[in-house]
Amino acid sequence: MTVNYKLxxxxxxxxxxxxxxxxxxxxxxxxxxxxxxxxxxxxxxTTADILGTISALRTELVEELKSGNTVHxxxxxxxxxxxxxxxxxxxxxxRHHLRNVAVRKIRFRPDKDFHEALGxxxxx
Numbered sequence: 001m002t003v004n005y006k007l008x009x010x011x012x013x014x015x016x017x018x019x020x021x022x023x024x025x026x027x028x029x030x031x032x033x034x035x036x037x038x039x040x041x042x043x044x045x046t047t048a049d050i051l052g053t054i055s056a057l058r059t060e061l062v063e064e065l066k067s068g069n070t071v072h073x074x075x076x077x078x079x080x081x082x083x084x085x086x087x088x089x090x091x092x093x094x095r096h097h098l099r100n101v102a103v104r105k106i107r108f109r110p111d112k113d114f115h116e117a118l119g120x121x122x123x124x
Contacts, residue, residue: 002124035050080106083101
């Protein structure tokens with residue numbers, strides 16, 4: 001299997017540091033159906049078992065992230081929240097607070113094992 005890539009010119013502030021950036025070319029989006037088929041063939045689990053587990057895992061991830069926790073799935077990695085908001089300084093106490101706080105994104109940091117499982121790859 002190969003991973004194709006292309007080189008694109010950078011713009012804005014990034015262009016001052018690097019003239020080109022590397023972008024992988026996405027071949028396809030793998031859906032849950034294909035993943036379920038592969039897991040079902042490799043294990044004794046049924047598609048229903050897999051879908052139920054994924055649904056329950058999603059629910060637990062959401063609840064743990066809502067509680068302010070980082071979630072670690074051994075062999076996969078860590079999930080945590082990144083926040084955004086407007087910084088406001090209280091004129092009386094001079095303390096800083098956030099207004100309009102929201103989730104900016106969900107961060108994922110892979111475990112070393114997960115990263116190493118990619119092994120040697122071929123790039124074109």
